[in-house]
Amino acid sequence: MLSFFLINLLLAVLWMCMWGLFDLWTLLAGLVLGYFLLGVVSRTWYPDGKGYGSKFLNLLSFTVYFIRILILANLTVAKEIITPKLNMTPRFIRYPVKGMTSLQITSLANAITLTPGTLTVDVLDNDQVLLVHCMYAEDRQTAIDELDELRNRLMTEVFGC
């Protein structure tokens, strides 16, 4: 995935060199052309028949989702701070991350910190469990479900597994 993105950038730079124009529109045209080219070529690479094209779209949809929950997180915290009463129900929750690579755990921990009401505090038990501080965890299972949704989207849309 990342190597395809780098090839995409390289194709765009080559496109700019061929034209001899180093401005924004030539770069964009090169990126779009390279995107379609790689979308066709890369299908043979992946066993599921989905090439660079749909994986890149997945990444975009994750970015949109992530920005949405980041704004939502800020609004929840802002509401809590501005309104006079404090009605949090905080908890420390153990969230199992067994079988993920360290890059995936780091991404997940960062994503958890930026989503509504959750903050990663520690990694326990030889990188198998994340200790998460939840602001609104009246019901433990609901909080776990929200984390699960984030993890599933991160794993399928960014890492593609």
Place this chain on the structure above:
Amino acid sequence: MADIILDLFVIFFLLCGIFFMFVAAIGLLRLPDMYHRMHAATKGVTLGLSSLIVAAAIHHAQAPNANVINIITKVILVILFQFIANPIGSHLLAKAAKMDGCPVWDKQLSDEEHDPVT
């Protein structure tokens, strides 16, 4: 006309940034314990600084001899590093507080740190 619309965008992003940074600053004073304060500090600063940077970028891209590619790449890099560095900083602070046995809010429901491995 386009200038006015872009200026409105600049004002909008500046106001958003100022609002979230301000709320984060109040949150540091008002929330009950260390962990809640880290919530406010991380989220507010990440989104607030990103909005301020976007506002600055739109403003500078309007200049007559602006190098738009340069501005866009720099903005993307800065925001990307924000999103990586800010959570890691708060993670370390919260971990230090946890190891130090920082006092928690008395309405906390449960703490599963020392639960057995499942």
